Amino acid sequence: MRLVQKMEPRHQITFFAIFAIVACSGTAGKDGTNDSVSAEPQATSTAATGASPLTGARIAVAHAGPAGEWQMPAGDYASSRYSELSSITPQNAANLRVAWAFSTGVLRGHEGQPLVIGNTMYVVTPYPNVSYAIDLAQVGQPLKWKFRPANAQQAIGRACCDVVNRGAAYADGKIFYNLLDGHTIAVDAASGTQVWRTKMGDLSRGETITMAPIVVKGKVIVGSSGGEMGVRGWIAALDAATGKEIWRAYNIGPDKDVKVGAKFKPFYAHDRGKDLGVSSWPGDTWKTGGGAVWGWISYDPALNLIYHGTSNPGPWNENQRAGDNKWTAAILARDADTGEMVWAFQVTPHDMWDYDAVSENILVDLPIKGQTRKALVHFDRNGFAYTIDRATGQVILAEPFVPMNWSTGIDLATGRPKVVETKKTAQDKNITDICPSLEGGKNQQPAAFSPQTGLFYVPTNNLCMDFQARAVTYIAGTPFIGGNAPEKGGPGGYRGEFIAWDATTGRKVWGIKEPYPVWGGALATAGGVVFYGTLDGWFKAVDARNGKVLWQFKVGSGVVGNPVTYTGPDGKQYVAIYAGIGGDMGLLIAGDVAANLPYDVRERGTTLPDISRWTSWGGELFVFSL
Amino acid sequence: MKWHLPKLLLVLALLLSVACDSTGNARTAAGGGASASASSTPESTTSTSNLLVAGDSLRFVEHSENLAAGFPSSIKPVAIKNPHEGDKNAIATGGKLFIAYNCLDCHGAEGSGAMGPSFQDGRWHFGGSPAEVFESIYQGRPDGMPAWGGRITNDQIWMLTAYVRSLSSKDMSTENFTGKTVERTGH
Numbered sequence: 171m172r173l174v175q176k177m178e179p180r181h182q183i184t185f186f187a188i189f190a191i192v193a194c195s196g197t198a199g200k201d202g203t204n205d206s207v208s209a210e211p212q213a214t215s216t217a218a219t220g221a222s223p224l225t226g227a228r229i230a231v232a233h234a235g236p237a238g239e240w241q242m243p244a245g246d247y248a249s250s251r252y253s254e255l256s257s258i259t260p261q262n263a264a265n266l267r268v269a270w271a272f273s274t275g276v277l278r279g280h281e282g283q284p285l286v287i288g289n290t291m292y293v294v295t296p297y298p299n300v301s302y303a304i305d306l307a308q309v310g311q312p313l314k315w316k317f318r319p320a321n322a323q324q325a326i327g328r329a330c331c332d333v334v335n336r337g338a339a340y341a342d343g344k345i346f347y348n349l350l351d352g353h354t355i356a357v358d359a360a361s362g363t364q365v366w367r368t369k370m371g372d373l374s375r376g377e378t379i380t381m382a383p384i385v386v387k388g389k390v391i392v393g394s395s396g397g398e399m400g401v402r403g404w405i406a407a408l409d410a411a412t413g414k415e416i417w418r419a420y421n422i423g424p425d426k427d428v429k430v431g432a433k434f435k436p437f438y439a440h441d442r443g444k445d446l447g448v449s450s451w452p453g454d455t456w457k458t459g460g461g462a463v464w465g466w467i468s469y470d471p472a473l474n475l476i477y478h479g480t481s482n483p484g485p486w487n488e489n490q491r492a493g494d495n496k497w498t499a500a501i502l503a504r505d506a507d508t509g510e511m512v513w514a515f516q517v518t519p520h521d522m523w524d525y526d527a528v529s530e531n532i533l534v535d536l537p538i539k540g541q542t543r544k545a546l547v548h549f550d551r552n553g554f555a556y557t558i559d560r561a562t563g564q565v566i567l568a569e570p571f572v573p574m575n576w577s578t579g580i581d582l583a584t585g586r587p588k589v590v591e592t593k594k595t596a597q598d599k600n601i602t603d604i605c606p607s608l609e610g611g612k613n614q615q616p617a618a619f620s621p622q623t624g625l626f627y628v629p630t631n632n633l634c635m636d637f638q639a640r641a642v643t644y645i646a647g648t649p650f651i652g653g654n655a656p657e658k659g660g661p662g663g664y665r666g667e668f669i670a671w672d673a674t675t676g677r678k679v680w681g682i683k684e685p686y687p688v689w690g691g692a693l694a695t696a697g698g699v700v701f702y703g704t705l706d707g708w709f710k711a712v713d714a715r716n717g718k719v720l721w722q723f724k725v726g727s728g729v730v731g732n733p734v735t736y737t738g739p740d741g742k743q744y745v746a747i748y749a750g751i752g753g754d755m756g757l758l759i760a761g762d763v764a765a766n767l768p769y770d771v772r773e774r775g776t777t778l779p780d781i782s783r784w785t786s787w788g789g790e791l792f793v794f795s796l
Numbered sequence: 797m798k799w800h801l802p803k804l805l806l807v808l809a810l811l812l813s814v815a816c817d818s819t820g821n822a823r824t825a826a827g828g829g830a831s832a833s834a835s836s837t838p839e840s841t842t843s844t845s846n847l848l849v850a851g852d853s854l855r856f857v858e859h860s861e862n863l864a865a866g867f868p869s870s871i872k873p874v875a876i877k878n879p880h881e882g883d884k885n886a887i888a889t890g891g892k893l894f895i896a897y898n899c900l901d902c903h904g905a906e907g908s909g910a911m912g913p914s915f916q917d918g919r920w921h922f923g924g925s926p927a928e929v930f931e932s933i934y935q936g937r938p939d940g941m942p943a944w945g946g947r948i949t950n951d952q953i954w955m956l957t958a959y960v961r962s963l964s965s966k967d968m969s970t971e972n973f974t975g976k977t978v979e980r981t982g983h
Contacts, residue, residue: 323938324940325940326940327902327937327939327941329911330911398901607982608983640895645898647942648902649901649902649911651898651983654981655981656981657979657980758911758980758981758983759982761908761909761978761980765909765914767913769920769921770909770917771914771917771919771968771969772908772968773966773968773977774971774973774977775980776979779977782973783973
């Protein structure tokens with residue numbers, strides 16, 4: 171299929187030599203609440219603190235397909251967003267240039283990432299969720315096909331946070347993705363014809379779908395959005411061949427619905443008991459309690475477990491739902507064949523700050539205190555970075571990765587946060603200066619992991635909020651929120667930071683402060699270069715070891731998508747990224763950047779007062795090479 | 797941006813009282829088809845305000861500007877007025893209904909725009925006359941605006957109309973990055 175499958179030059183030996191020097195110099199510094207301001211990217215340099223050697227770290231699952239392809243949303247089942255390609259290095263990254271670009275024809279937030287299989291790139295747009303197959307083997311990159319699915323217009327107004335789509339999955343010659351109106355579809359990768367189409371969500375109850383599926387052993391795993399609409403969140407598996415639903419597990423409700431049974435062995439005692447998905451809610455409130463699955467899904471073939479997060483409980487007003495509200499704001503491990511829950515860890519019990527736990531769960535074997543641990547690393551909206559035993563659900567360590575003040579730490583005996591009383595939100599009260607804001611220390615923007623450095627590369631937000639909860643009535647198809655939470659920049663005068671994180675110690679190694687929340691994802695490569703994009707439209711290549719910015723290019727719109735890399739038919743390494751500001755940060759918070767409709771012009775938002783000066787909306791794919 | 801502290805009970809009591817005093821409507825669809833919610837009842841004509849007096853062939857929107865001059869029209873123009881237009885009390889009640897029916901969480905605090913479009917910009921996708929705004933609320937719109945006709949009383953819809961129209965006063969044509977900003981909430 172591929173015209174050329176050239177081996178990439180390898181620099182690993184050189185790289186490891188360099189890395190060894192860096193590792194021995196000990197750049198790790200605990201810096202979760204650093205307020206320092208720096209106009210320039212800087213490496214946080216503190217004295218050696220006895221950090222574990224990281225060279226034993228490896229990704230739990232190998233990259234899917236040839237190294238030069240990008241077959242899965244995160245590149246692999248481990249959600250590592252790491253590529254073995256190594257042509258682009260810190261030495262030559264300054265020579266990167268635009269190779270070609272492609273307008274998706276759609277405005278609004280371009281979260282997610284394209285796929286590359288063989289010599290074809292597959293792009294899925296925000297609503298109306300058009301998909302394109304782009305022929306990489308021909309000059310000018312003509313389309314092989316485009317597919318324009320039937321997609322109910324009503325969905326636009328039922329999606330809380332812009333009409334985003336986080337990408338497609340590929341298996342067995344088919345492209346699988348979700349439509350905003352609640353359908354999952356399969357499209358023939360060769361011809362662009364629809365193979366099957368299954369209605370999974372109910373728009374009239376506020377259920378939309380925005381997440382990227384993954385395919386595990388012939389099953390397409392998908393989950394619902396709608397945590398702001400009073401949905402009852404679920405995750406489901408469809409037969410990849412036919413689209414028939416094989417299993418569906420709710421995240422709230424009786425054990426039978428939640429698929430809690432004989433296999434369920436949570437690590438913490440307070441998570442054991444019958445029907446906790448009902449008894450941790452007052453009355454029938456569990457039926458509209460949120461717990462959606464709009465983020466990323468990981469899979470460990472050895473344990474045969476899938477891992478997913480769940481969204482905030484609904485409504486935001488905690489007064490209407492006393493109790494732990496299981497299993498909202500939680501990380502759940504389920505049997506990949508049956509959906510049965512194997513363990514659960516509620517990251518933020520009785521969440522009252524809109525701290526969804528839908529961040530990706532990165533599956534990496536890490537050397538911790540002399541042992542190799544089967545770890546799951548999760549950077550939560552609540553501001554803590556968790557290193558968890560992915561076999562048992564035990565929290566190994568949890569440390570703040572952004573400025574925060576709502577909790578003083580995680581009690582490792584219970585896994586629960588120690589909550590600061592004065593930062594608890596309450597109905598009819600205005601609780602001020604809570605950090606992080608409801609956008610979280612990190613939101614949908616996925617982190618990356620490099621087995622070369624052993625470090626996680628994390629796009630983060632630095633925002634705080636006031637929280638004003640109020641009573642709200644459930645009305646099907648309308649928001650079920652009950653609160654307002656105006657946001658502002660966090661301490662230090664910057665609103666986002668791209669950081670490198672050591673998950674064996676829970677420490678930040680370096681950081682690049684950004685004027686705006688870093689709402690796009692990260693990509694790590696074997697060349698020692700890490701890529702990310704910014705809300706004001708800079709696409710950057712940085713040195714994986716020290717965060718030095720090697721190259722940057724101003725793309726056509728703010729970046730909320732995730733970079734991928736692939737080998738082109740000419741044997742060269744390419745890096746692709748969507749431009750297209752939007753999502754929660756672009757549409758709701760900025761407001762005015764998306765205000766070009768003649769009937770919908772908005773004032774600037776206080777949170778990002780001048781973002782619209784630097785970018786406006788527009789969906790475009792940019793591809794770079796040396 | 798001001799933050800409203802609604803007292804739910806007060807609002808509910810208000811809703812009930814409004815529902816009991818529901819006003820008339822010649823639109824036959826109002827009482828049929830859609831089922832009433834718990835806090836409101838289907839309407840029948842009352843004498844307090846016969847808002848729509850056009851009879852059974854009522855058309856809310858007549859775009860006569862699209863017709864050639866002198867084009868014979870069988871449509872009898874009907875002046876449809878909001879009985880609450882400009883009424884401060886009704887606008888205040890409409891503001892409470894705006895929160896009670898979760899309009900705020902779609903259209904933003906004080907209609908500054910969120911999931912749904914802004915009401916502060918003086919611009920209207922489906923027209924900004926009282927009748928057109930009433931119609932948007934009554935029958936919903938294709939991008940996901942729910943249909944409230946038959947679920948809440950027409951009088952409440954008129955009060956919401958008065959409130960929403962009261963928000964529309966700003967000229968936002970130019971953004972020069974020195975003007976004021978508004979607080980916005982993400983999700």
